[in-house]
Amino acid sequence: xxxxxxxxxxxxxxxxxxxxxxxxxxxxxxxxxxxxxxxxxxxxxxxxxxxxxxxxxxxxxxxxxxxxxxxxxxxxxxxxxxxxxxxxxxxxxxxxxxxxxxxxxxxxxxxxxxxxxxxxxxxxxxxxxxxxxxxxxxxxxxxxxxxxxxxxxxxxxxxxxxxxxxxxxxxxxxxxxxxxxxxxxxxxxxxxxxxxxxxxxxxxxxxxxxxxxxxxxxxxxxxxxxxxxxxxxxxxxxxxxxxxxxxxxxxxxxxxxxxxxxxxxxxxxxxxxxxxxxxxxxxxxxxxxxxxxxxxxxxxxxxxxxxxxxxxxxxxxxxxxxxxxxxxxxxxxxxxxxxxxxxxxxxxxxxxxxxxxxxxxx
Numbered sequence: 001x002x003x004x005x006x007x008x009x010x011x012x013x014x015x016x017x018x019x020x021x022x023x024x025x026x027x028x029x030x031x032x033x034x035x036x037x038x039x040x041x042x043x044x045x046x047x048x049x050x051x052x053x054x055x056x057x058x059x060x061x062x063x064x065x066x067x068x069x070x071x072x073x074x075x076x077x078x079x080x081x082x083x084x085x086x087x088x089x090x091x092x093x094x095x096x097x098x099x100x101x102x103x104x105x106x107x108x109x110x111x112x113x114x115x116x117x118x119x120x121x122x123x124x125x126x127x128x129x130x131x132x133x134x135x136x137x138x139x140x141x142x143x144x145x146x147x148x149x150x151x152x153x154x155x156x157x158x159x160x161x162x163x164x165x166x167x168x169x170x171x172x173x174x175x176x177x178x179x180x181x182x183x184x185x186x187x188x189x190x191x192x193x194x195x196x197x198x199x200x201x202x203x204x205x206x207x208x209x210x211x212x213x214x215x216x217x218x219x220x221x222x223x224x225x226x227x228x229x230x231x232x233x234x235x236x237x238x239x240x241x242x243x244x245x246x247x248x249x250x251x252x253x254x255x256x257x258x259x260x261x262x263x264x265x266x267x268x269x270x271x272x273x274x275x276x277x278x279x280x281x282x283x284x285x286x287x288x289x290x291x292x293x294x295x296x297x298x299x300x301x302x303x304x305x306x307x308x309x310x311x312x313x314x315x316x317x318x319x320x321x322x323x324x325x326x327x328x329x330x331x332x333x334x335x336x337x338x339x340x341x342x343x344x345x346x347x348x349x350x351x352x353x354x355x356x357x358x359x360x361x362x
Contacts, residue, residue, distance in 0.1 A: 004063070005063070005213050005269070005273060006284065007268040007269035007273050008056065008059055008060060008063070009283075010268055010272060010279070010280040010284050010287060011052070011056050011059075011265050011268055011283075012053070012056045012060070012286075012287035012290050013283035013285065013286035013287030013288070013350070014283040014286075014287075015053045015290075016286050016290045016293055017286050017343050017347060018049045018052075018343075019049050020293075020294070020339075020342060020343045021035070021339045021340065021342070021343040022035050022036075022049060023297070023301065024297070024301055024343070025335040025339045026320040026324050026325075026331075026334055026336075026338030026339065029331075030330075030331035031335055031336070032336060035336065035339070038245075038246065040164070040165060040245060040247065041163075041243040041244060043253065043256065043257075047246040047257070050246075051199075051202045051254070051257035051261070052257065052264075053117070054116075054120050054199055054202040054203045054206070055202055055203065055205055055206035055209070055257070055258055056206055056261070057117065057121055057124065057203050057206060058128075058202070058203035058204055058207040058208075058209075058210060059206040059207065059209050059210035059213065061121070061125050061206075061207055061210065062128065062213070063214060065125060065128055065129060066214060068129065070129040074129065075126070078121070078125045079122065081118075081362065082119065082121055082122035083118070084118070084362050085114050085115070085118030085121065085362060086114065086115045086119070088114050088291075088295055088362065089112040089113065089115035089116075089117075089118065090108075090110070092112065092295070092298050092299060092302065093108050093109040093110065094108045095299070095302065096306070097303065097306045097307060106182075108182060109182055109183065109189075110179050110183075111175075111183070111189045111191040111193070112191055113191060113298075114294075115191065116196060116199060117291075119196055120199055120200050120202070121203070123200050123203075124203035124204060124207065127139065133207075136204055136207065136208070139204070143198060143200065143201050144198060144254060145251070146197075147197050147198045148238075148242050148251050150170060150194070151169075151170050151248070154170050156168040156173045163242075163243055163245065163248065165187060165188055165247075166187075169188070169248075171188075171192055171193075171194040171195050172187055172188040172192070174192070174194050175188060175189050175193055175194070179192075188247060190246065190247045195249035196249075198249045198253075198254050199254075201251075201254050202249075202254050202258060205254070205258035205261070205262075206261070208227070209224060209261075209265065212224060213269070221269060221270050221274065224266035224269070225262070225263065225266050227259070227262045228260065228261070228262030228266060229259065230259070231255045231262065232259035232260060232263070233259075234255050234259075235254070235259060236252070238251060239252040239256070244256055268280070282347050282350075282351060283347075284354075285350040285353070285354040286347055288353070288354050288359055289350055289354070289358075289359060289360055291362040292353075292360040293346050293349065295362075296349070297346050301316070303315070319338075320334070320335075320338050323338075324337055324338045324341075
């Protein structure tokens with residue numbers, strides 16, 4: 001496509017590579033703080049990764065559907081793609097290496113990363129096809145304020161709601177009531193039901209940036225920088241009454257992460273699309289098969305943790321301890337090097353797929 005934005009492809013691929021890196025340390029007992037999620041409130045660089053991907057999903061929707069008609073054919077394609085993503089996520093949650101290769105029903109996790117991507121893509125794409133940017137801005141505001149109101153004003157079984165990890169946290173309460181044992185943890189899920197509402201806004205934020213990039217205006221970088229800085233400031237102001245929290249995907253978290261996404265994308269866009277400097281091609285390759293690379297990394301990592309090589313140690317543990325653990329380096333460094341090696345492997349795989357023109361569309 002002649003109007004393809006290189007920065008969008010690089011940003012998408014960079015996000016996927018970072019998702020793989022933070023998900024596959026050598027050992028979770030020794031990880032550098034920036035590569036871990038915040039314990040509850042607040043955020044680390046790792047907490048930016050998933051919202052960055054939902055943001056770029058929104059940006060990509062603009063380029064994929066700006067010339068599409070809102071008709072049954074388009075809706076069917078959107079629905080099928082969403083269901084594929086949800087199905088892949090459910091498969092990852094249900095798979096086990098023991099025959100018949102499916103966990104007992106009570107042990108299957110229903111929410112998940114791919115499930116959230118599927119749901120967010122569905123609603124964001126449908127909304128983009130049917131609403132202009134002004135209505136989308138209004139809807140985003142209503143969803144963010146509405147979520148704040150639900151989380152702070154609705155009592156839970158007669159008890160004042162809290163934003164802490166507790167039974168009277170409204171989002172956690174609904175997840176436990178609806179999903180029961182199918183949650184990530186007994187008391188909460190970071191991809192829970194109610195928090196999916198503001199995560200849709202993360203994609204809408206990407207749509208707004210996509211509209212800027214797809215326009216003929218000359219101040220695209222300035223616009224992204226202003227949006228980015230403004231959203232970061234607004235998010236931190238809102239944090240005073242509605243704390244930034246990834247697990248709850250709070251409204252302040254949406255604003256802050258969308259702000260940083262704009263700032264990072266503006267920088268990449270300036271380097272690649274304005275200055276035409278060759279940069280980050282390996283991430284562009286990963287972005288071309290983003291979902292495929294992420295799914296394979298998640299599936300293979302699950303296998304490596306499940307398959308035993310000596311009766312007790314997993315393939316993952318054996319590789320880490322045999323290749324990466326040495327007296328002359330810290331365990332945290334060893335753990336990070338393992339993660340970088342895994343991420344590097346999938347970058348190589350993405351490169352081979354790209355060069356062979358093998359693009360698997362989910």
